Amino acid sequence: MTQHTDVVVVGGGQAGLAAGYHLRRQGLDHVILDAEAAPGGSWQHMWDSLHLFSPAEHSSLPGRLMPAQAGETYPDAGHVVDYLADYEKRYGLPVRHDTHVDAVRRAAGRLLVETDTGTWRARAVISSTGRWSRPFLPAVPGRGLFTGRQSHTVNYRSPAQFAGQRVIVVGGGNSGAQIAADLALDGRVEVTWVTQRPPRFLADDIDGRALFDVATARRRALDIGRDDPGGVASLGDIVAVPPVRAARDAGLLTAKPMFARLAADGAQWDDGSRSGADAVIWCTGFRPALTHLAPLNLRGPRGLIPTDGTRALGEPRLHLLGYGDWTGPASATLIGVGRTARDAVREITQLS
Incomplete structure (x- = not known):
């Protein structure tokens, strides 16, 4: 059976929840399909000692400040998981956990989202699957010979x-x-x-607050045609x-x-x-998790999908959210994704 909605969000981590917040504010019917069995996105799989780069008040999704963690200037990953779970519940976001999206396809002016529990038909799709599920291993000589x-x-x-x-x-x-x-x-x-x-x-006094400001300033400079100031990469x-x-x-x-x-x-x-x-x-990084979008045949250079902001150039009903500067300055961060989520939802409201 095919279900119908205005927007399907693929991925229920921080980017998917930010999208859900803005979709809810715009009154758009939507569903968030998340492969994880529980709230928290990839944060629930981080190493034990991991802490955020920024204090809680500078690590928040739209509409809800992250509370401080007792005894910690920079909250740990477990605190982030609790925050995301509370955020999902507080706003009544329609997240369907333990739902795996297999493919997104075009169908008569709409997009079909095929999952292991059924198919959804939508005016638009927001892909917010991140990178964590696609670890990258370099082709180092002898990697297959190592016995450890x-x-x-x-x-x-x-x-x-x-x-x-x-x-x-x-x-x-x-x-x-x-x-x-x-x-x-x-x-x-x-x-x-x-x-x-x-x-x-980076200098010892630089944390996520400063990095967000630098990334935002770079994007603004590029948008108005100024020379590239270098952004975060210029700092270290x-x-x-x-x-x-x-x-x-x-x-x-x-x-x-x-x-x-x-x-x-x-x-x-x-x-x-x-x-x-x-x-x-x-510790060699990740690649965007985009296999569910393969039927749309949108990939360009380096395996990325060409975009204007978050909107896919080859499919205006598809937005990509939270994959890093490729889809918005600092959009892979808690504090940065809210702005690009807002802009994506604003564009979706203008679709016929």
């Missing part, structure tokens, strides 16, 4: 998983630095941190959150250049040096 354990950021929880082991952490972004610091400060793990280029730490790659600062200042967070290849028992560099390892953690 290989994990990705998505699999990491705590140093207890690797107690007594030699671990190579690969990646010069925030997740790589934070996981390397987490392991190094624990003291039970021998850590080697490797990065493609020398790590670039790694936010110096307290554990990262502690490990760095203790001399525990010194990166080695990227190895040339993996062998059965560890890594090898072009200069002949080697490092034995029992495990490798790939």
